[in-house]
Amino acid sequence: MAGRNGEAAMVDGGWGGVVRAGLLTCVRGLVQAVLSQAACIPLFVVTVLSIAFIPIGVGVVLAPVAIGAMRGLANAQRVWAAEWSGVPIPVPYRPAQAGGGPFRRLWGLLRDPATWRDLLWTLLNAPVGLLLGLLPACLLAYGLEGILVAPWLGQITFYGWGPFWPLDAWGPIGIVAPMVLGAVLLVVSFPVGSRILKGHALFCQSLLSPARTALAERVRELAETRSETVDASAAELRRIERDLHDGAQARLVALSMSIGLAEELMKHDPEAAGKLLAEARADSGQALTELRGLVRGIHPPVLAERGLDGAVRALALSVPFPVDVRIDLPGRPDAPVESAAYFAVAEMLANTAKHSGAGRAWIQIEHGGGRLVLIVGDDGTGGADPAAGSGMRGIERRLAAFDGTMAVTSPPGGPTVVTMELPCALSSPRIWPSSGTG
Structure with a gap:
């Protein structure tokens, strides 16, 4: 001391x-x-x-x-x-x-x-x-x-x-x-x-x-955030279980039954058995596709391989209108923060594509003062309200779990600008290539 x-x-x-x-x-x-x-x-x-x-x-x-x-x-x-x-x-x-x-x-x-x-x-x-x-x-x-x-x-x-x-x-x-x-x-x-x-x-x-009042307020905020995070995690687990049960699991059960029936038919009707095996192969491909989609929804492989920079640029390419991307990250955030930031940007882009009527959007990501700042904007019709939909509210809960904040500016007639901040430190330097526009 x-x-x-x-x-x-x-x-x-x-x-x-x-x-x-x-x-x-x-x-x-x-x-x-x-x-x-x-x-x-x-x-x-x-x-x-x-x-x-x-x-x-x-x-x-x-x-x-x-x-x-x-x-x-x-x-x-x-x-x-x-x-x-x-x-x-x-x-x-x-x-x-x-x-x-x-x-x-x-x-x-x-x-x-x-x-x-x-x-x-x-x-x-x-x-x-x-x-x-x-x-x-x-x-x-x-x-x-x-x-x-x-x-x-x-x-x-x-x-x-x-x-x-x-x-x-x-x-x-x-x-x-x-x-x-x-x-x-x-x-x-x-x-x-x-x-x-x-x-x-x-x-x-x-x-x-x-001050003691500030500490008490902080404890209350953390308690609310923890409760919301637990609820969000439980809802996410239920979604994964539902998708597995209704999608991949059902296909795998049908696949097993088709293969079993084909084994019986092979003895006296090889032609019918061949058709069942062809259907089973198609079902296995669909089950594999659904499992890959489910895995991407949990943690996209591109995020693990290329980091937030490459993953966001890949997101921008999937949107049906031009998206300007400006990213300045000298390193990578921790994996949970990186995942939360990625899904936040993904949700904002999905909302833009579905509801804004925009012809162009932009994404800006930078790190400074110990905070990761993500800005997603579009030139659409505006009027976005976080309280009106579950998507933005879910992102707000996800960010709050990391002591993050989200501010939405969306006057009628546009533009819409969503600013999200996450306290974090950057670790290893990035090794993926980058360009000015996605």
């Missing part, structure tokens, strides 16, 4: 390690003290003024910039608290709202309770960060002063070389006492300094962590 730097350093490197850890704590405290004045105060003033200027229009542009800078400083503090003091501070911000222009983005920032907690932190951290940041360095400085400076002043006074009569009244005690006090302060400054730095991290944790 970073809060036990002194003990760990003493075990690893003796007193030299303790001194290095103590000096590092002092430097980190000074960084906190400087930022509390040079960053927190200006950010608080600028953010408050930019919010106040929203009614005259200037704040619509300035407020998101100021809030973004304030969040950047708060995120840096979260990283330092974890690395320096072992105090984890979760990031509480709500996902950014895609689309809708600057007003929607600003409204999303102002509605986020974490924005106002960050603002309060910048105000309170100015005095608290200054005090707690300077204390470790002050303890070290006063300890060194007691050892290196005060004894000389006491010696000069004792021999009558200076006007420091209070030390002269104590004689040699006036020389030894500052040295003892300085040594105590010097030794204490190392472990106490790291605890003071941890105290500052705990102070930041109290303001920069998610």
